[in-house]
Amino acid sequence: xxxxxxxxxxxxxxxxxxxxxxxxxxxxxxxxxxxxxxxxxxxxxxxxxxxxxxxxxxxxxxxxxxxxxxxxxxx
Numbered sequence: 001x002x003x004x005x006x007x008x009x010x011x012x013x014x015x016x017x018x019x020x021x022x023x024x025x026x027x028x029x030x031x032x033x034x035x036x037x038x039x040x041x042x043x044x045x046x047x048x049x050x051x052x053x054x055x056x057x058x059x060x061x062x063x064x065x066x067x068x069x070x071x072x073x074x075x
C-alpha cells in the first residue's frame with residue numbers, strides 16, 4: 001500500500017508511537033497516508049483507538065514477526 005510519510009517508532013513504547021504519529025499527522029494534508037512501524041505489542045490496539053478518537057482512517061494493519069505496520073489516512 002502506498003503512503004506519503006513513513007514513521008519508524010520501533011523500540012518505543014506507549015505512548016510515544018501515538019504521540020509521534022499525532023505530530024506527523026498534524027503536519028500532513030487531508031487525504032495523505034502515514035505509515036507507522038512499531039514494535040510496541042499494544043500498537044495495533046492503541047492505533048485502533050487513536051483512529052476512532054481522532055477521526056483519521058485506519059486503512060490497514062499488518063504484523064510481521066514482532067513488527068507492526070499501521071497505515072492511517074489523515075482526515
